[in-house]
Every structure is written in structure tokens, then in C-alpha cells.
Amino acid sequence: MDVELVGHALSTLPDDDDHPYRTGPWQPQTSEWRADDLTVIGELPADLDGVYLRNTENPVHPAIAGRYHPFDGDGMIHVVGFRDGKAFYRNRFVRTDGFLAEQETKEPLWAGLAEPPKKSLRDGWGARGGLKDSSSTDVVVHAGVALSTFYQCGDVYRLDPLTLDTLGKSAWTPSTWGVSAHPKSDEHTGELLFFNYGKEAPYLHYGVVDADNHLVHYVDVPLPGPRLPHDMAYTENYAILNDCPLFWEPELLEKGVHAARFHPELPLRIGVIPRRGTTEQVRWFEAESTYVLHFVNAYEEGDEIVLDGFFQDDPEPQDRGDGSYYQRMFRFLALDRMQSRLHRWRLNLRTGAVKEERLRDRVTEFGMINGRFGGRRNRYAYAATGVPSWFLFSGLVKHDLATGTDEHYAFGEGVYGSETAMAPRVGSTGEDDGYLVTLTTDMNENRSECLVFDAKRVADGPIARVRLPERVSSGTHATWAAGSSIPGWRTADTMGRALRMES
Numbered sequence: 001m002d003v004e005l006v007g008h009a010l011s012t013l014p015d016d017d018d019h020p021y022r023t024g025p026w027q028p029q030t031s032e033w034r035a036d037d038l039t040v041i042g043e044l045p046a047d048l049d050g051v052y053l054r055n056t057e058n059p060v061h062p063a064i065a066g067r068y069h070p071f072d073g074d075g076m077i078h079v080v081g082f083r084d085g086k087a088f089y090r091n092r093f094v095r096t097d098g099f100l101a102e103q104e105t106k107e108p109l110w111a112g113l114a115e116p117p118k119k120s121l122r123d124g125w126g127a128r129g130g131l132k133d134s135s136s137t138d139v140v141v142h143a144g145v146a147l148s149t150f151y152q153c154g155d156v157y158r159l160d161p162l163t164l165d166t167l168g169k170s171a172w173t174p175s176t177w178g179v180s181a182h183p184k185s186d187e188h189t190g191e192l193l194f195f196n197y198g199k200e201a202p203y204l205h206y207g208v209v210d211a212d213n214h215l216v217h218y219v220d221v222p223l224p225g226p227r228l229p230h231d232m233a234y235t236e237n238y239a240i241l242n243d244c245p246l247f248w249e250p251e252l253l254e255k256g257v258h259a260a261r262f263h264p265e266l267p268l269r270i271g272v273i274p275r276r277g278t279t280e281q282v283r284w285f286e287a288e289s290t291y292v293l294h295f296v297n298a299y300e301e302g303d304e305i306v307l308d309g310f311f312q313d314d315p316e317p318q319d320r321g322d323g324s325y326y327q328r329m330f331r332f333l334a335l336d337r338m339q340s341r342l343h344r345w346r347l348n349l350r351t352g353a354v355k356e357e358r359l360r361d362r363v364t365e366f367g368m369i370n371g372r373f374g375g376r377r378n379r380y381a382y383a384a385t386g387v388p389s390w391f392l393f394s395g396l397v398k399h400d401l402a403t404g405t406d407e408h409y410a411f412g413e414g415v416y417g418s419e420t421a422m423a424p425r426v427g428s429t430g431e432d433d434g435y436l437v438t439l440t441t442d443m444n445e446n447r448s449e450c451l452v453f454d455a456k457r458v459a460d461g462p463i464a465r466v467r468l469p470e471r472v473s474s475g476t477h478a479t480w481a482a483g484s485s486i487p488g489w490r491t492a493d494t495m496g497r498a499l500r501m502e503s
């Protein structure tokens with residue numbers, strides 16, 4: 001392994017930190033690494049070709065008012081690249097305006113999610129306002145560039161997908177509103193579909209960026225009031241938005257207090273709009289009340305749109321654990337508390353009817369698919385199981401939606417994974433003809449690995465484990481980008497040359 005420390009962020013976190021989401025598996029990093037020719041246990045297949053990218057909430061300062069929430073951490077992207085049976089690794093902080101400002105002042109400047117916005121020392125970002133746009137939620141690849149985004153809406157930061165150098169912000173980002181996490185990169189059209197939300201009418205917008213990175217569509221999607229949508233879906237012809245009945249309590253909002261409450265008396269509303277449709281063309285479908293954090297996929301079947309996602313039985317968890325501050329505050333992060341289960345909504349475009357069914361009893365979330373099946377009928381979804389009471393992933397599950405069966409792999413006690421991306425094998429034909437890739441935080445061995453599974457045989461465990469230079473913090477959203485989608489990657493005759501070309 002050829003390793004070099006290439007950067008180091010200033011951190012003012014205390015040595016005796018005891019915050020549960022800044023210690024243990026969530027202990028943040030300050031180092032930025034370049035590591036080539038990584039040590040591999042097992043054998044990396046030569047037809048695993050491309051990059052696994054993962055975002056991470058990685059704080060470097062304490063919370064301004066002492067109430068750190070794990071969504072406040074600064075964005076750090078990890079990349080593990082695979083080519084010719086070898087692997088490389090890089091990690092870099094996203095150079096957001098907020099991160100750079102706080103590196104300069106050497107102290108926190110913005111209040112976090114669990115703190116009063118008035119504590120912020122500077123104007124901030126986010127649907128709530130007064131937050132630091134840390135770009136630490138999601139990462140996708142569009143038009144050959146990695147894009148990091150923030151769950152409360154902010155700038156779209158552009159990063160080189162190999163070196164992770166921050167290339168600036170997407171010029172098309174709507175001013176004031178920004179862009180939410182979970183824009184969708186459609187491999188078939190090269191388009192990026194996105195939404196944003198805020199506290200002013202119309203409360204939601206939907207937009208399309210074309211394959212040449214130009215904003216070509218942007219429309220109002222009026223809602224009854226401020227909402228907290230987190231994800232969207234799409235089919236070949238439609239984009240799918242949502243109005244979940246979990247939102248800031250209006251009376252408290254008038255007093256500047258942002259307290260999310262679930263309203264079981266209100267339905268889940270699912271909005272369907274033609275991909276280049278107008279505001280007037282949005283159709284709303286009403287379904288059983290819940291909050292949906294993530295959708296898996298959607299596709300058209302006859303008169304229906306089939307939409308798969310995770311239904312929460314308890315969106316505002318009543319189970320407060322032992323009642324301690326941390327248990328109460330972070331109960332919204334634990335899959336077992338929210339009781340999220342794979343679910344299917346069928347939206348009939350002809351009759352307006354909705355049929356829904358629970359697909360699994362097992363609690364899972366963070367479902368990923370083979371990206372080539374985005375918007376198309378898919379058979380498989382790869383999801384995470386959670387550690388009880390924690391925002392940590394204990395294993396992965398391959399859901400077979402055709403047979404109703406699952407394959408499960410547990411990382412083992414003290415080992416936590418990330419969102420697992422599906423990497424189609426070069427020249428693949430079938431939907432599960434490829435590999436599953438995830439990063440682990442291994443508290444037993446004090447290290448991190450990138451695990452590679454054969455997607456057809458998940459329960460057999462990883463076929464290769466790639467050692468990273470240091471233990472990295474637990475993190476969540478990830479993506480896969482084929483080498484063929486990255487400029488310069490396939491045309492270079494070696495991986496080393498491809499990397500140099502991009503540097």
C-alpha cells in the first residue's frame with residue numbers, strides 16, 4: 001500500500017469528548033489520505049471497474065450551543081476506486097463555504113439542527129434557516145462529476161470523482177432555495193432530477209438538469225404548508241414527489257421553534273408530475289399516513305406507477321428508550337424505533353386509486369438498486385439492517401421482490417457498514433450480475449475496510465476486503481459510478497495514469 005497524508009483539518013473537539021455521535025464508531029477524522037495499491041484480502045475481480053463514493057457527517061468543532069446532532073457534521077467524501085484488480089482510496093472534506101469559514105475562525109459559527117437558529121453568528125442556509133450547509137448528506141455522480149448535497153437544501157458542491165477536489169458549486173442551483181439531498185441521476189437519459197423545499201410558498205419545487213449540466217426545467221409544486229420531504233423517485237415518464245404528514249408544528253413555527261410532529265390523521269400524499277410537466281399537471285394520490293425517509297425505485301406497469309420505499313410504523317417514535325437526553329433526541333435515527341419496512345404503493349393513473357402493501361416484516365432502510373434499473377422495473381433491492389437504538393448499520397439484506405425472499409449478511413458485533421451500492425460487472429447482463437460495495441467501521445480491529453460481495457451470493461460474505469489507511473467514521477449515503485461514466489478513466493491504459501490525468 002502506497003499511503004500519503006495529504007491534508008489535515010483543524011479540529012477543536014475536546015480530547016475527552018463523550019458525545020455518542022462523535023465517539024466510538026462515529027469518531028470523526030481530521031486526516032485526508034491518498035492511498036494507492038491498497039492491501040486486498042481475497043481477490044478483486046478485474047470486471048469491478050469504477051468508484052464507490054460515500055458521504056460522511058464528520059464534525060471538527062463542538063456544537064455552538066452544546067447540542068450536537070449527527071446531521072450537523074461537515075461533509076467528508078470517501079472514494080474507493082477499482083480497476084484492473086487493484087484499488088485506491090482518497091478522502092477529502094467538501095470545501096463548503098461553512099467549512100472554510102470555520103477553519104479560519106477556529107470555532108463554530110452556526111447553530112445545528114437541535115439548537116436555536118438565533119445562536120448562529122452568521123447568516124446560514126437550509127430550509128429551516130441559520131444552519132451551516134455542510135453538504136454532508138448525499139453524493140451522486142452526474143455528467144462525470146460527483147455532487148454532494150445537504151438534507152435541508154443548500155448548494156450542490158461539485159467534486160472530482162477520483163481526487164475529490166472540490167470544483168465549486170453547481171451554477172444552476174436555485175438561489176435562496178438550494179437543492180435537497182437525493183437528486184436522482186438517471187443513467188438512461190443522463191438527466192439529474194431534483195427538488196427543494198422551504199418555509200415560503202409554494203414550499204416545494206421540482207427541477208431537471210440535462211446531461212450537459214444545464215437547468216432545463218424548474219416548476220412550483222405547491223403544498224399546504226412547509227413540509228420536510230427527504231427523497232423523491234422517478235419512472236421513465238414521471239417524477240414522484242411527496243407531502244408526508246410529519247412537519248414543523250405551525251403554531252410553534254410562528255414563534256421560531258422548529259419542532260417536527262407526526263400527524264397520523266393526515267394521509268401521505270404522493271405527487272406525480274410528468275418529467276417535464278407543469279405545476280398544473282401535478283396529480284396527488286392519498287395513501288395511509290406515514291413518513292417515508294427513502295424510496296427505493298419506481299416504474300410504470302400498465303395504468304399504474306409502482307413505487308417502492310420504506311413505510312415507517314412509528315414516524316415520531318413513542319419509544320424513548322431510557323428517557324435520557326440522547327435516547328430521546330436520537331430516537332428519530334434508529335430504524336427499530338421508526339420501524340421502517342419495505343412497502344409498495346401502486347398509483348393508478350387512470351382511476352386515481354392507490355393500492356398499497358407491506359412487502360416485508362423485517363425492519364430495513366437505505367435501499368439501493370442497480371442504477372441501470374432506476375425508473376425501470378427492478379427485481380432486487382439492497383438495504384441495511386440497523387443496530388437497535390442507534391444510527392448504525394449492522395448488516396445488509398438483498399430483497400428479492402419477485403420471490404419475496406431475502407439474503408442476509410451480518411457484519412458482526414462491533415462492525416458497522418455504510419449504504420451498500422451495487423456495481424454492475426463490466427459487460428453485465430442480469431440485474432444482480434455484479435458486486436455490492438460498502439465501507440465498514442470495525443471497532444474490534446480499530447480499522448476500516450471496503451467490502452466487496454458477489455451480488456448473487458450475499459450470504460456467503462465478502463469475496464474481497466480492501467484495507468483503508470485508518471478507521472473512518474460511520475457514515476451513510478453512498479453511490480457507485482462506473483469507470484465508463486468518468487472522463488479519462490477508461491481511456492487511460494492504467495489506473496495510475498487515469499488518476500494522474502485527473503489530478
Ligand SMILES: [Fe+2]
Pocket residue numbers: 137181182230293294477
Ligand atoms: Fe437520506
